[in-house]
Amino acid sequence: MKFAKMHGLGNDFILLARREVPPDVNQLAVTLCDRHFGIGADGLVFILPSEKADVRMRIFNADGTEAENCGNAIRCVGKYVYDHALLSKSNITVETLAGLKELTLHVEEGRVKSVTVDMGLPILNGREIPTLLEGEMIVNHPLRIGERELSFTAVSMGNPHAVFFVEDLNSFPVEEIGPLIEHHSLFPARTNAEFVTVENRREMTMRVWERGAGQTLACGTGACATLVSGVLNGLVDREAILHLAGGDLLIRWDEESGHLFMTGPAVLVFQGEWEPES
The missing domain is CATH 3.10.310.10 (Diaminopimelate Epimerase; Chain A, domain 1)
Incomplete structure (x- = not known):
């Protein structure tokens, strides 16, 4: 299983470009994210095909639970797909569980150095966040x-x-x-x-x-x-x-x-191949 280890400001991720998410994904995230017996990361990110956007992102935390979105991870996804020639344009869309996100890739010498993400509208209603509190804010x-x-x-x-x-x-x-x-x-x-x-x-x-x-x-x-x-x-x-x-x-x-716009770096740390038997 080929992977890339990337980070956004030290918030680090294992990225896998796949056709689909494996059935044992929750345990896989725990195994790969372990910093002693695995690769080590805050989360496991899958880059998948999308019918709504250029690519789809799914992210699983180090404890195996799935997150709706992650601002640092999505910048890493933008850098990965451009630097690995999966996409050749500098304005892309990414499907997440929190909706479609638009990314502007800032490219220098053929590589993505930073990414601006349109993070969309904040949700402020207490019940929709969700909390158990009533109120518009x-x-x-x-x-x-x-x-x-x-x-x-x-x-x-x-x-x-x-x-x-x-x-x-x-x-x-x-x-x-x-x-x-x-x-x-x-x-x-x-x-x-x-x-x-x-x-x-x-x-x-x-x-x-x-x-x-x-x-x-x-x-x-x-x-x-x-x-x-x-x-x-x-x-x-x-x-x-x-x-x-x-x-x-x-x-x-x-x-x-x-809308909120976030600009920050994305960095490739290393690439490798994980052997499931290990």
Whole structure:
């Protein structure tokens, strides 16, 4: 089984170009993503044929669960299909469980260096995110986790996010609080959790606990959800740089269309062949 190991800001993935997803895909994701006995990654990504778009992406977390979308993974998909000559154009569409996404590939010397993704409209209705809360928007809502009184803003980018603004991100216990939020009863499909410090109206620093993967170095959908949350709370402008543990993403929330646009790198680490017998 030929694969490519890629990452977007350290959020790393195993990419497989296939005709279809194998029946044992959930266990396969667990096996391949294991960092000691497998290839090692935050997720397993399949690049598949599509009847609606240029290609279709399905992504499975390191725990075997399937995600609706992933901003860092979809940039890697864009680079893969162009650099491997599966597609020759720099504007492509990708089918995901969160709908069709349009990608603009920024090519230098015949290789994709960065990708801008139209991430679409944010979902703000409490039930649709989903949460168990009613309301058109869930903004700065209180949430008690253990002895901590926190507040969050809920956004879906096709996958659910709970964004928490904190004063001191460096001392915030992401590894402790993250799983408690992911599995909180308020989120029926579990949730991703972002912990954010606002630097100024054009910059935020973010750490993420991803549903099904744990703490990762970056999350593209989470960065988009964070910008939306910052705007809804009156903290930032509609375009800002998100400083993540693995690097920076530029996020813009277009006022006219309401769509979010994410620009960031995609990197090929290595390619190889996995032997199932191993």
